[in-house]
Amino acid sequence: QLQLVESGGGLVQPGGSLRLSCVVSGFTLDYYAIGWFRQAPGKEREGVSCISSSGGVTQYADSVKGRFTISRDNAKNPVYLQMNSLKPEDTAVYYCALDPSGYGCIVTAVAYSYWGQGTQVTVSS
Numbered sequence: 001q002l003q004l005v006e007s008g009g010g011l012v013q014p015g016g017s018l019r020l021s022c023v024v025s026g027f028t029l030d031y032y033a034i035g036w037f038r039q040a041p042g043k044e045r046e047g048v049s050c051i052s053s054s055g056g057v058t059q060y061a062d063s064v065k066g067r068f069t070i071s072r073d074n075a076k077n078p079v080y081l082q083m084n085s086l087k088p089e090d091t092a093v094y095y096c097a098l099d100p101s102g103y104g105c106i107v108t109a110v111a112y113s114y115w116g117q118g119t120q121v122t123v124s125s
Helices: none
Strands: 003-007 010-012 018-025 033-039 046-051 058-060 068-072 079-083 092-099 119-123
Touching: 003 092, 018 033, 018 092, 018 119, 033 068, 046 068, 046 079, 046 092, 058 068, 079 092
Parallel strands: 010 119
Antiparallel strands: 003 018, 018 079, 033 046, 033 092, 046 058, 068 079, 092 119
């Protein structure tokens, strides 16, 4: 059974850092992209970042460019989202998702077929 499990969320002060992890299990194909999305209370889900199967293609939302870094090693699993210089507006539930369609990646929710349960990130003093 396919599962995506996020971890690493928590409470951090503004300017701090967190590293989120997404572990995929039960997926039999070799090529898939992973995306990170977030949803704050009362707001729509927002695409944050994505990484292709090879790791050679990454995309970031303008709101996180220069602060967040997505990565995966040669084993493809887990996928990490390093979040630095966190701001209160980064507070949200963060979800990872899997796109089984090919080799690139796009930060658009409709491309992703499988989703994790989410991990809460709270940035507050």
